[in-house]
Every structure is written in C-alpha cells, then in structure tokens.
Amino acid sequence: MTEEFSKPGFKRHKFKELKVYASTEWLADNKKKYRQVFDRLETTYIYAELSFYNKHFDIEDWEIDVELKCYSLKKGRKEICDLPLRKKVSKYDNVVYIREGWGNKTEGSFWKNGTYYWEAWIEGEKVGTKYFYIEDAGQDFLPGENPYLSVHSLRLYEGPYDDVPELDRVYYKSFSGEETRYIYIEVMLQNLHISKAWQCELFAKFYNDARELKGQVVRLHRVEKKDEFIKITTGWGSNVKGSWRKDRYTAELVFMDRLIAVIPFEIDEDFVEGISPVWLPDRGQQIIPSIQQDDRGSFDDAMTSFDSLIGLSDIKQQVRNHADYIKFLQLRKERGFDESDNINVHSVFIGNPGTGKTTVAGMMGLLYRKMGLLSKGHVHEVDRVDLVGEYIGQTAPKVKEAIEKARGGVLFIDEAYALARSTDDTKDFGREVIEILVREMSNGQGDLAVIVAGYPKEMKQFLDSNPGLKSRFKFNFEFADYLPQELSQIARFVCKQKGVKLNEEAEKKVDELIIDAYRKRDRTFGNARFVNDLIEKGKINLGLRVMRNEDPRLLSRENLEMLELADIAKIDLKNLRPLPNIPIDEVLLRESVDELNRMIGMDKIKAQIHEMVRLVRFYRETGKDVLNSFFLHTVLIGNPGTGKTTVARILTKIYKALGMLERGHMVETDRQGLVAGFVGQTAIKTNEKIEEALGGVLFIDEAYSLTAKTGGAHGDFGDEAIQTLLKRMEDMRGQFFVFVAGYTDNMETFLKANPGLNSRFDKMLRFEDYMPDELLQIAMHMLDQSGLIPTPEAEEYLKSYLAFLYDCRDKYFGNARTVRNVVNEALKNQNLRLAALPPEERKNVPNNLLTLEDLETFKLDKSTFVFNRQTIGFKARS
Incomplete structure (x- = not known):
C-alpha cells in the first residue's frame, strides 16, 4: 500500500x-x-x-x-x-x-x-x-408576501421514471401501494416577477407520517420575461412497484428557504381519483387547486387547440364533421327522437408511423369528454404484447384490465392488425382479444372509445378477421404522410421545444434532408418522428462542438443554442433511430429465474442461462450497451416432453427483463404459420411473421418440418421459408432472436439441410431425457396439483414403474408427457375405485389418497404394452 x-x-x-x-x-x-x-x-x-x-x-x-x-x-x-x-x-x-x-x-x-x-x-x-x-424582486421578501410567485395549483399523479404525457395524466389523492412507481407533483405557479427573466429553484420534499424524509428533488427552471405561469413537474419513487409503503404522506414545496405549499396524500390498497386540498403556510389557508386549462375551456377551445396542430387538414375536417354529427344526434335525443343505437365513438386510424395518430387520439378523448360522451377523456395506449397472454386463460384477464384502465377515456390499440394473424395459425390468442373487444363495444358498460391504428393493408385484414368487427367501427381516419413543407414547420416547432435555433444554412440543410427522405420514403417512414430525431441529432452535434472549446462557459447564449451547417451535415441518416435505454426489470428477472429454478432437472441448461444473466449484468456494470448487442439465435434439441417450449418462454422473459430486446415478446409458430401453398406466398408469410417478432423472439416449433420431405428436393415451400429466415436473421442480427425446437435426430437433419443454417445459430440447448428420480418428482408435482397424496406403497410402485418405462425408452419416449399420461390414468383409476363404493361407505374413505390398487393397471412387463409411434406414447395391449 x-x-x-x-x-x-x-x-x-x-x-x-x-x-x-x-x-x-x-x-x-x-x-x-x-x-x-x-x-x-x-x-x-x-x-x-x-x-x-x-x-x-x-x-x-x-x-x-x-x-x-x-x-x-x-x-x-x-x-x-x-x-x-x-x-x-x-x-x-x-x-x-x-x-x-x-x-x-x-x-x-x-x-x-x-x-x-x-x-x-x-x-x-x-x-x-x-x-x-x-x-432582485425590487422589494423585501416579507412573511406572507412572496414577490416572485404564488401557488396556482398542485395536483398529484402516478407514472414511470420518464413521466407521462399531460393528456394521459390521471390525478389521485390516494395511491395503490402495490402499483405505484413515481408520485409526481404537477406544480402551476403564477409569475409575479414578469418584468425580467429569472431563475426559479424549487425543492420538492416527500415526508411520511412520522416526518421522515423519503425523498427530495430540486428543479431549477428559467422563467422567461412576461411568462404568466410557471409549470413544473417533479416526482419521487422507483420504477419498481411496491417501493411506497402504506402510510400518510405530505409533499412539500420550498422556495428560497420558505415553505410555500403542502399537499397531503395516502398510500393504501387502491387508487382514488381526486385532487387533495393544498395548505399554503404564507396565507394560513387551504385551497382546492385550480382546474386545468382543458377542463376550464369549452368544446370550441378544444377544437381551436386541435386546429393549431401542424398539417392534418383532412383529419381536422373529418374530426370536425364527426363532432358535428355527434352533436346532431345529441340534439335529436334532446328533442325526443328515438335513436335506437348508442352514439358510436369507436374509430380506425390508418397511416404510417409519426403521422399524429396518438396525438389525435388524445385530442378526440378530450373532445368526447367536452361533449359528455366520456367521463375522463384520457388515453390508455396498448399493443399486442399488453393484451395477448402466453398461456390459455391469460389473455382475457389482460384485455379486461386494459379496458378498465381505459374506462372513461380512449383505449388506443397500436398495430392492432397484430391481433389478427392468418387463419391457419392455430397457436394464437389474438383472436380471443378481438372477440372480447367486440363484446365490449356491443354491450359493455360503455364510457369507452376504442381506437385501433395501423398500416392500411394490415388494418383491412384486421377488420375482416371477425364478422362483427367492421360494423363496430363507424369512423375511418386516414393519416397521410406529412408534406415536406409541413415537416419543415414541425422541425421549427421541435427546435423551439428543444431550446435550439437553426441558422440560415442549417435551416436549408434540414429542408434538403427532409425532401430527400420524403422522396425515398416507404411505409416505414417516420414522418414527425424522423424530424424529431433529426433535430435531436443536430443538438447532440452542437453540444459536442461547444464542448471542444477551451472554456465553453465563456460562450454566449447564442453560441449555446444556434445549430450550424456542420451540426446538420454530420448527421448519419442511416443510423438516425436512437436506441431506448431499457433498465433491468429486477422483479420480472427474479420471477423468471425463480420459474426456471423450479423446473425439475436441466442442470446444464440452467447453468448456461445463469451464466448469460451474469454476463449481461457485467456488461451493464461496465457501461456497455446490451440492447441489440447480443446474437442469440438458439436451437433447442430434445425428445418429447423435455420442457423445450416452457424453457423458451422463460428465456424470452429473462431476455426481456435484462433489457436485451426492445419489446421482449414471443411469437410462437410452426410450419403452418410460415409456409403457404403457392409459389411466392411463403416469403411474404414468413416476412410478416418476422416483422411481428421484431424486438422479441420468433419461436418455431418442430422446425425440422420446414425441410423438404423428399430429402431436400426442390419444390417444397419450406425451403423458401428457410431462405427468407436466413437472410433476415443475418441482416437484422440483434434486433430479434430465432428459437427453433424439435426432436434430436430430426433437428440435426434440419441443421444440415441448408449450408447456412448451422452457422446462423449462436447457441444450442440440449434437453436430456429425465432420469427416473426426476420423472418421479414430476409425477409427485402433478399429483399434488390434482390434490392427490400417494400412499407409501403407491409412491414406491410408481417409482418402480417410471424407472421401468425409462429403461424401456427409445428416441420417441415422451418424458414429462408420458408422466402426465400415467398420472391421468392413475387419477381415472382412483375416481373409478371411489365411484364403485356405496355412498355410505364412500364417506369413510379418504378421497384424496392414491393407493396401490389405483396403479394395478401399470404392469412391469414389456409384453403388456406396445409402443405406438403414431401418437408418440404408450398404448395398452388388448
């Protein structure tokens, strides 16, 4: 040392x-x-x-x-x-x-x-x-006399680390302990010092009921000359739900060492909407915060705000006509006309990304609220991942939860076409979502507007996927791409938002880039998002240029905000899309790893996955990017019933929790979902499935069925699917993972069927047959789930029988599936035994015991069964 x-x-x-x-x-x-x-x-x-x-x-x-x-x-x-x-x-x-x-x-x-x-x-x-x-306010800062500001309103809402848009905010006076992440204060202050620009430093302190400081945030906000109001949002909490304990709390605001406002709130079982009264120490009184501007304004005020949006001229006219027609229907009802149907507020938004669909959805929620059709007018945005469950029975609760969160406002379903896969995909739960939505829109509780959005061709397929779906959506809004001149207007608006300006040369260069991108656009063109990313990149280049100065603090305000030609010229449009910063979801990671650890056997596979978790944590700790940085196309090989599909689902959740994938969902398919019956259609079908899986995992079960049945002969469309898959796997490495699963011999043949297949897969997980003691553990778990307890003699016999099956196994051995068949047979025998007893006698016999008698049909003799290769299982001899 x-x-x-x-x-x-x-x-x-x-x-x-x-x-x-x-x-x-x-x-x-x-x-x-x-x-x-x-x-x-x-x-x-x-x-x-x-x-x-x-x-x-x-x-x-x-x-x-x-x-x-x-x-x-x-x-x-x-x-x-x-x-x-x-x-x-x-x-x-x-x-x-x-x-x-x-x-x-x-x-x-x-x-x-x-x-x-x-x-x-x-x-x-x-x-x-x-x-x-x-x-310098020009006068003494006396008690009860604040020359800088006065409190206009304070309201509390819940949200993630990166806050929520103003239109989506729901205000609460009590929060759910289990669901709350960050608690934000929306602060509206009236500027009393309007003669000059000044710095407003606001301290937000959160105390529990014992006056212990839970957290503090400081906001330094520049107030411009003649600003009438100062609007600041500040919050404290964690992205991990459950960090707030049940208690009474206060949020307190301090300005220049003076307590200016106190707002109480509670953490309890559920959210309670409302606005808490605010205590103002300087005035010695309580006030109810002022209502937000959109609440005070009229319908015409909301339409004026809507009209101020750049472009969207056709949409604006269509929305105004839509609103006028609804008011016409309301007028008829007031005059006693019998309108048999409820006023329909469900809409279809068709258009490319960044054309303002989400913004207009929020505006329509507000308009519907002004017209008395919705009670809140907020927007709850979801997509397929938020609605579709992984297992049978999971989808309906997810959809109902989304509907209830949107109740009173707009349920906005982006890329809704992903819910309606092709009719030959038998493993999809998206259709269940559509059926629930149709029921809700037909005879649900109401107080809900459903807006579905997506590309034109796919949305037509979506509306045709259910006979009742198209009739539920009366209004279609087509969002055209912004024109170059409108995108230029948006660029100026984005500059103002980001606190930068364009000099004359930079402005011309931005317009050139916009026109060039517009001419080359396809259906993935980002429109306003493209422009936003363009200005953001320019601002980054400005920052890098400024910080190369010997002492950047000596530069003028103009030097710190003016984008020059060089800042725009350096932008690489090919890499314009910034990657999101996705933190590790510790709760999901813990749940997924626990689920993996609870699986019986698979020690080598568990070790490989634990190793991957440690490696990703190391990458994050050393500041390396993990999103789209790993190439984990994986082969899962093993006999039937060895847990391949289950592990694939768990692995996908682990990758999602670690932030290695943007969306972290799994799209499950097989040969049927990829291969079509006519030339040229298979590539389209396979590409659609890959697009659906981007940002997640494409899981192909029984992947060996894609190889030509004639030993690799041409003419089988499965080969076309493989060629399409190989190209996308290479071109988009890191943007999605492909998992292929199947039986050992078949998968080895599959990997050899195409020279490029083996090299595309980065990881192989081999699922060994379960050992006899593991088969017994699986059986005991299944019996426990069925509410049965085997007697010691029955457990011993079951152990012997499973060991006997293991010794007799071949490559078609069903592993856990065979155990399930045995358990189901034993359960049937136990039920038959109880059914044969007279009711009086049956009362004295335990109905949850599995006895040796229930296992008598299982003989430790090869001659009593034959192996049925058609069904991959065991069949009793007649």
Whole structure:
C-alpha cells in the first residue's frame, strides 16, 4: 500500500462535490441549506463547500493546497475573489470539507442581480464548478408576501421514471401501494416577477407520517420575461412497484428557504381519483387547486387547440364533421327522437408511423369528454404484447384490465392488425382479444372509445378477421404522410421545444434532408418522428462542438443554442433511430429465474442461462450497451416432453427483463404459420411473421418440418421459408432472436439441410431425457396439483414403474408427457375405485389418497404394452 502511495502522480484526494449555501444556521449532520438561487436583499455572504475523499484515511495526517475562486458573468467574466488555503487533513477524516464565503455582513450591500459561479482548485488542478444566481424582486421578501410567485395549483399523479404525457395524466389523492412507481407533483405557479427573466429553484420534499424524509428533488427552471405561469413537474419513487409503503404522506414545496405549499396524500390498497386540498403556510389557508386549462375551456377551445396542430387538414375536417354529427344526434335525443343505437365513438386510424395518430387520439378523448360522451377523456395506449397472454386463460384477464384502465377515456390499440394473424395459425390468442373487444363495444358498460391504428393493408385484414368487427367501427381516419413543407414547420416547432435555433444554412440543410427522405420514403417512414430525431441529432452535434472549446462557459447564449451547417451535415441518416435505454426489470428477472429454478432437472441448461444473466449484468456494470448487442439465435434439441417450449418462454422473459430486446415478446409458430401453398406466398408469410417478432423472439416449433420431405428436393415451400429466415436473421442480427425446437435426430437433419443454417445459430440447448428420480418428482408435482397424496406403497410402485418405462425408452419416449399420461390414468383409476363404493361407505374413505390398487393397471412387463409411434406414447395391449 505504501509503495502505491509513493508512486509519481498519485493523488491523495478524490473530488466529491462542490455546493453553495448562504445560511450558516446549524442543521443535523452538519448539513447546510444548499441552494443556487438567492434574493439580493436577503443575502450577506455566499459560501462554497468543497468536499473530497481522503485516500490516506486511517493512515497518516497530511497537508493540501486548495483555492476557491468566485466569478461574475454579468458583463463578461469577472473575478470576485480568490481564496488560497493550505489545509491540514487528519487521518481520522474520511471525507474532508472546506467552507469559505465572500460578501458583506450587511444584507443587499454586496451581491447584485446576476449569474455567478464558484471554482474549486486542488493542488493546482481545477476539480469543480458550481453556478449560483442572485435575483432582485425590487422589494423585501416579507412573511406572507412572496414577490416572485404564488401557488396556482398542485395536483398529484402516478407514472414511470420518464413521466407521462399531460393528456394521459390521471390525478389521485390516494395511491395503490402495490402499483405505484413515481408520485409526481404537477406544480402551476403564477409569475409575479414578469418584468425580467429569472431563475426559479424549487425543492420538492416527500415526508411520511412520522416526518421522515423519503425523498427530495430540486428543479431549477428559467422563467422567461412576461411568462404568466410557471409549470413544473417533479416526482419521487422507483420504477419498481411496491417501493411506497402504506402510510400518510405530505409533499412539500420550498422556495428560497420558505415553505410555500403542502399537499397531503395516502398510500393504501387502491387508487382514488381526486385532487387533495393544498395548505399554503404564507396565507394560513387551504385551497382546492385550480382546474386545468382543458377542463376550464369549452368544446370550441378544444377544437381551436386541435386546429393549431401542424398539417392534418383532412383529419381536422373529418374530426370536425364527426363532432358535428355527434352533436346532431345529441340534439335529436334532446328533442325526443328515438335513436335506437348508442352514439358510436369507436374509430380506425390508418397511416404510417409519426403521422399524429396518438396525438389525435388524445385530442378526440378530450373532445368526447367536452361533449359528455366520456367521463375522463384520457388515453390508455396498448399493443399486442399488453393484451395477448402466453398461456390459455391469460389473455382475457389482460384485455379486461386494459379496458378498465381505459374506462372513461380512449383505449388506443397500436398495430392492432397484430391481433389478427392468418387463419391457419392455430397457436394464437389474438383472436380471443378481438372477440372480447367486440363484446365490449356491443354491450359493455360503455364510457369507452376504442381506437385501433395501423398500416392500411394490415388494418383491412384486421377488420375482416371477425364478422362483427367492421360494423363496430363507424369512423375511418386516414393519416397521410406529412408534406415536406409541413415537416419543415414541425422541425421549427421541435427546435423551439428543444431550446435550439437553426441558422440560415442549417435551416436549408434540414429542408434538403427532409425532401430527400420524403422522396425515398416507404411505409416505414417516420414522418414527425424522423424530424424529431433529426433535430435531436443536430443538438447532440452542437453540444459536442461547444464542448471542444477551451472554456465553453465563456460562450454566449447564442453560441449555446444556434445549430450550424456542420451540426446538420454530420448527421448519419442511416443510423438516425436512437436506441431506448431499457433498465433491468429486477422483479420480472427474479420471477423468471425463480420459474426456471423450479423446473425439475436441466442442470446444464440452467447453468448456461445463469451464466448469460451474469454476463449481461457485467456488461451493464461496465457501461456497455446490451440492447441489440447480443446474437442469440438458439436451437433447442430434445425428445418429447423435455420442457423445450416452457424453457423458451422463460428465456424470452429473462431476455426481456435484462433489457436485451426492445419489446421482449414471443411469437410462437410452426410450419403452418410460415409456409403457404403457392409459389411466392411463403416469403411474404414468413416476412410478416418476422416483422411481428421484431424486438422479441420468433419461436418455431418442430422446425425440422420446414425441410423438404423428399430429402431436400426442390419444390417444397419450406425451403423458401428457410431462405427468407436466413437472410433476415443475418441482416437484422440483434434486433430479434430465432428459437427453433424439435426432436434430436430430426433437428440435426434440419441443421444440415441448408449450408447456412448451422452457422446462423449462436447457441444450442440440449434437453436430456429425465432420469427416473426426476420423472418421479414430476409425477409427485402433478399429483399434488390434482390434490392427490400417494400412499407409501403407491409412491414406491410408481417409482418402480417410471424407472421401468425409462429403461424401456427409445428416441420417441415422451418424458414429462408420458408422466402426465400415467398420472391421468392413475387419477381415472382412483375416481373409478371411489365411484364403485356405496355412498355410505364412500364417506369413510379418504378421497384424496392414491393407493396401490389405483396403479394395478401399470404392469412391469414389456409384453403388456406396445409402443405406438403414431401418437408418440404408450398404448395398452388388448
């Protein structure tokens, strides 16, 4: 250790933090009232607190040279003070704090309105910078008189880490402990200091009922000159549900060391919609927050807001006509006309990505609410993954849950055509979703608008998939691609949103890129999303250019916001689509791994999967990307009943939890789902299945059936499916995984059928036959699920019989499926035994015991059964 300390260049310190404060009031744990915005008339000294880690902790005392400098940016860069210090560092201090200030003891006499910053230097090296702001409201900040702002409204809502759009917010006064992630405060403040721009620093503190601080968030918001209102959202929590415990809480807002508002809420069993009263300490009163603008406005106000959207002229007219017709029907009802049908508000949106379908859905929810057709008007957006279950019985509850979440508003189903696969796919539950939706739209509780969206051709197939579906959707809205001039308008709007501007050359270049992309567009053209990504890339290039300056802090505001030609010219349109940052879903990962661990046997396969989990965690810890970075096309080989399909489903959930796939769903299919009966159709069918699986896993069961039945002869369309699959597997590596499963010998033949097949698969999982003791464990588990307890004699005999079957097995042995057949036969025998007893006697016989008598039909004699290769199982001899 001493040798390491003596090496040239070794630093005995490590920078921790640089903070700013003005009050020397003593607080617990020697903390200060750290903040960055101060009122001029209240300020005497401004202090800098430098902290660093002592690498010689518990070893020796030493000394260090420190320098704290303060600068003003009011008219260029001007040095306010330079404070050199030589500090003795004690070996007993793990973290060292150095605090120095500058100013005057008379309030308001030294610091003037403006922007300042502290710099910290250690041993001649600059280690940190911290900005602070002095604001001047022109009058004293007296109790009960806030010259900067007043509280207009506070409301609470729940959401994920990246917040939720304003149209989707549902406001609560009580939250569900099991379902809550982040609790957000939507803060609306009235700006009382409108004569100039200023910095608003807001502290949001969340306390439990015992006044213990659960979390704190600080928001620094620049208020522009003449802004009437200041709107800020801030929240605390976790993306893992269940981090909030049942209790009473308060969310408290602090501005310039003054408590300005307190809003109470509860964590309980369920969500309770509503708005809690807000306590305003300065006024000494409670208020009910003001209603949001869209609630105060009329129907015409909502339509005016809708009309302000860029482009969509045909859609706007169609929506206005739709609204007028609904008002006409309402008028007829008011005048006593008998309208036998309820007013239909279900719609079909057809168009390419980024054409405003989701935005218009939100607007229509608002319009329907204004017209009294919906009680809330929010939008609950779902797709196939959110609606379709993996197993029988899972789909209906998922669909009903989505419907209830959308109740009162709009259920928006994106890419709805994915619910209606081709009629020859027998393994799909999407049709069950459609049937439930048809029932809900026909005779459900109402207070719901269903909007389905997708591409034109696929949406026609979707509407034709169920006889009653097309009649439920009375209104079709076709969203055309934005015109180049409209996309240019959107680009200017996006610039304003992102706080940047385009100089003349950059503006021309953006327009050129838009026109070029428009001319080359296909049905995947991103429209407004394309433009948003274009400006985002330009802003990134601006940032990189700015940070190459020797001291970027000296640059003007214009330099920090102006996009130049070089920033736009560097954009690589081929790689414009940014990858989402998907964190590890620890809850799903734990559940999936536990499900895997509970499976009987498969030790080698479990070890491989656990190894993969560890590897991905290591990648994340070292800062490497994992999304679309792994190539895990997998072959699952094994005899019948060895758990291939079950493990494939679990593995997909693990990959989803680890964030290795964008969507993390599994599309299950077989030869029927990929191969068509006519030339040229198989490639189309296979490509559609691959498109459906993008971002997830395509699982092909009995994949060997794709190889030509004539030993590889041409003419079998399965070969066309393989060729199509091979190309997409290579071209889109990492964007989806292909799992192929089948019996050992058949799969080895399948992999040899095409020279490129074997090399495309990166991983092979071999499922061995279950050993006799594992077969017994499976049988005992199945018996337990059936509510049966075997007697010791029956358990011993069952063990012997399963060992006998294992010894007699061949490549068609059914493993767990054979065990299921045995258990079902034993259950039938047990029921027949009980049925043969008189009712009086049956009362005295336990009905949950499996006895040796129930297993008498299972003989340990090869001559009593023959193997039936047609059904892959055992058949009793007559």
